[in-house]
Amino acid sequence: MLLNSISRKVLVGYAAIIVIVAIVTSVLFTGLSDINRVTDEFVDKSLPALQNVTKVNQGVNRILVAAYSLYGYTIEKDAFETSVNSEFKSVVSAMKSLNILVPTGKRLILNC
Numbered sequence: 001m002l003l004n005s006i007s008r009k010v011l012v013g014y015a016a017i018i019v020i021v022a023i024v025t026s027v028l029f030t031g032l033s034d035i036n037r038v039t040d041e042f043v044d045k046s047l048p049a050l051q052n053v054t055k056v057n058q059g060v061n062r063i064l065v066a067a068y069s070l071y072g073y074t075i076e077k078d079a080f081e082t083s084v085n086s087e088f089k090s091v092v093s094a095m096k097s098l099n100i101l102v103p104t105g106k107r108l109i110l111n112c
Contacts, residue, residue: 052094059091 063084070080 049098052098055094056091056098059087059094062087063091 066075066080066083066087069075070077075083
């Protein structure tokens with residue numbers, strides 16, 4: 001018989017363990033490559049988009065505060081226009097990088 005001696009039984013046991021470890025390793029590496037793909041997609045696409053959305057939100061909030069300040073007579077019209085113009089430029093820039101706004105001549109249109 002093939003498995004008559006103890007040394008052969010031990011050798012078959014170790015071989016079975018090595019085969020199982022090789023199978024588990026290949027499954028884990030496949031899972032790891034999927035995790036790397038999702039992480040790369042997040043870092044390359046989602047994170048910059050989220051940062052630009054945050055910039056748009058902050059810019060719009062600063063414009064809103066400037067509008068309330070003008071309404072409450074705490075700033076003058078010139079200071080309001082300067083603040084709104086600079087914030088509007090940053091908001092438009094962030095929206096362009098999100099591919100939300102498309103320039104058409106002198107106008108910007110939403111790309112929805």
